[in-house]
Amino acid sequence: MSSTSPNNSLGREIQTVGVIGAGTMGNGIAQACAVSGIQVVMIDISEAAVQKGLATISGSLDRLLKKDKISAEAKASALAHIRISTDYADLKEAQLVIEAATENEALKVKILQQLDAMLAPDVIVATNTSSISITKLAATTQRADRFIGMHFFNPVPMMALVELIRGLQTSDATHAKVKTLAETLGKTPITVKNAPGFVVxxxxxxxxxxxxxxxxxxxxxxxxxxxxxxxxxxxxxxxxxxxxxxxxxxxxxxxxxxxxxxxxxxxxxxxxxxxxxxxxxxxxxxxxxxxxx
Missing domain, CATH: 1.10.1040.50 (N-(1-d-carboxylethyl)-l-norvaline Dehydrogenase; domain 2)
Known part of the structure; x- marks a missing residue:
C-alpha cells in the first residue's frame, strides 16, 4: 500500500469531481455533486451525449423547482458548477473521478486504464459498477489502494443510499475520504466487502x-x-x-x-x-x- 503525503488529494477536501458517462447514472451523480456545491466535470464520448446529459440535469432541476424543493438561484448555481467535455485532459483539477459507464467489464477496464495514464498518482478513482469485482478492476490500475466502488442508486438525486465497496487493496484513507464525500452529497453510505452484487x-x-x-x-x-x-x-x-x-x-x-x-x-x-x-x-x-x- 502506497504511503500518503500531507499535500496529496487524500489530504485535501474533494472540491472537484470528474464523472465519466453522461447517461442516467452519470448525469444523476453529476447533479448530486453540483447541488452540493462541488465542481463537476462530466465527460462522455460525444458532444451530443454530454449535451443530452446536461439537458437531463436541467430538466430534473426544473421539476424540483416546480415542487419548491429548490430555488431558482439554487438551480442556476448547480448548473454553474457543471462543466461538460469530451476530453479526459479536462479532469486535471479533479481530486476524485467516478466512472459511470455502461455495465461492461471490458469497457470499464479500458476507461480506468485511460484515466490511470493521465491522472496524477494521488487522485482517487471510483467505479459505479453494480456487479463487477472491485478487487479485479483495481488490479488493472496503478492506484489500487486509491480505487473504490461507489455504487449509487437510480434515480441518484432522490435515492439516499450509496454502497461503498472496498476492494482487497482499498486503503483506509481512500475509504474515509469517499465516505465523507458521500455524506457531503446528503447520502447515507454503507460499507460493503467486495463480492458479486455487493449487498443490495x-x-x-x-x-x-x-x-x-x-x-x-x-x-x-x-x-x-x-x-x-x-x-x-x-x-x-x-x-x-x-x-x-x-x-x-x-x-x-x-x-x-x-x-x-x-x-x-x-x-x-x-x-x-x-x-x-x-x-x-x-x-x-x-x-x-x-x-x-
Whole structure:
C-alpha cells in the first residue's frame, strides 16, 4: 500500500469531481455533486451525449423547482458548477473521478486504464459498477489502494443510499475520504466487502428473477404480483415494474454474473427473463418489458 503525503488529494477536501458517462447514472451523480456545491466535470464520448446529459440535469432541476424543493438561484448555481467535455485532459483539477459507464467489464477496464495514464498518482478513482469485482478492476490500475466502488442508486438525486465497496487493496484513507464525500452529497453510505452484487443487488436482483419464475408459472398476473409485494412487503414498487425500470437486460446480465461467480443453481436466470431480453423487451427504455410504455 502506497504511503500518503500531507499535500496529496487524500489530504485535501474533494472540491472537484470528474464523472465519466453522461447517461442516467452519470448525469444523476453529476447533479448530486453540483447541488452540493462541488465542481463537476462530466465527460462522455460525444458532444451530443454530454449535451443530452446536461439537458437531463436541467430538466430534473426544473421539476424540483416546480415542487419548491429548490430555488431558482439554487438551480442556476448547480448548473454553474457543471462543466461538460469530451476530453479526459479536462479532469486535471479533479481530486476524485467516478466512472459511470455502461455495465461492461471490458469497457470499464479500458476507461480506468485511460484515466490511470493521465491522472496524477494521488487522485482517487471510483467505479459505479453494480456487479463487477472491485478487487479485479483495481488490479488493472496503478492506484489500487486509491480505487473504490461507489455504487449509487437510480434515480441518484432522490435515492439516499450509496454502497461503498472496498476492494482487497482499498486503503483506509481512500475509504474515509469517499465516505465523507458521500455524506457531503446528503447520502447515507454503507460499507460493503467486495463480492458479486455487493449487498443490495445481491438480494434485489434474485428477488426480481424469482418474480419472473412466478410469472412464468402463471401463479398471478404481473399486476397482482407487483401489488402483492407492494402491499405485503411495504415496497414502493413491485419487482416486475422495478425490473422494467432497471432494464431487463441489466437484470439478466447481473444474474449471469452471479451464476458464473457463485456456480450455484439458485442464481440461474429465469427462462422468461431471458426470453423477454431476446425479444428486445427491455423495459421502459425500449417501450415494452413486462408492461407496455
Amino acid at each position: 443487488n445481491r438480494i434485489l436482483i434474485p428477488m426480481i428473477n424469482e418474480a419472473f419464475f412466478v410469472l412464468a408459472e402463471g401463479l398471478a398476473t404481473p399486476e397482482d404480483i407487483d401489488a402483492g409485494m407492494k402491499l405485503g412487503c411495504n415496497q414502493p414498487i413491485g419487482p416486475l415494474a422495478l425490473a422494467d425500470m432497471i432494464g431487463l437486460d441489466v437484470c439478466l446480465a447481473v444474474m449471469d454474473v452471479y451464476m458464473k461467480e457463485f456456480n450455484d443453481s439458485k442464481y440461474r436466470p429465469a427462462p422468461l427473463l431471458k426470453e423477454y431480453v431476446a425479444a428486445g423487451w427491455l423495459g421502459r427504455k425500449s417501450g415494452r418489458g413486462v408492461y407496455s410504455y
